[in-house]
Amino acid sequence: MKLDLRPLLAGDRLLNFEYELMPDIDSQDTSSFLYGVSFPSPMKVKGDITNTAGYMRMHLTMQLEYNSFCARCxxxxxxxxxxxxxxxxxxRNLLGDLDDTKLDDYAIIEDGFLDMDEQLIAQMEMEFPVRFLCKEDCKGLCQKCGKNLNEGPCTCSSAELDPRMAPLKKLLEQMKKEENNKN
Ligand SMILES: [Zn+2]
Ligand SMILES: [Zn+2]
Structure with missing residues (x-):
């Protein structure tokens, strides 16, 4: 969506906007920040731009429903x-001297138009969660049998101990013994 800002540039004081946008991002691409995420409905974008004696300020909100998978289970x-x-x-012609990092703070008008989608996707890339959990304390899957441990313990978890854990177990038992001797 490109917003026509020419009326504001000519002196209008307020521009309201509201539109929907389907995120055009390939979520099958493993390098994409949206890998494995899908969207059942478009982004809902809403906001305004105010013009106070030539100083323009944009405020917008965007909402988007997503479907993904728990990173653990x-x-x-x-x-x-x-x-x-x-x-x-x-x-752009008023921002000529600014370097790129400062330019990020601005929404830049090109030939009287503002490219909204570019702003949205860039911001989304910074704020969209890297991974999701079905719940904060998700227990994940058993690494041995693949059972979902949220549904209860599997038989292999208690029966045998990972051999790499044996020295730690010995140490813990030792500490416990010393603790008991003190009392
Ligand atoms: Zn989970
Ligand atoms: Zn198991």
């Missing part, structure tokens, strides 16, 4: 992601 996870974004809006 692989069960489906869905939820709602939202963004709240505020930026100063300025024509």
């Amino acid at each position: 692989l069960s489906p996870v869905s939820g709602k992601f939202s963004l709240d974004l505020e930026k100063t809006v300025a024509p």
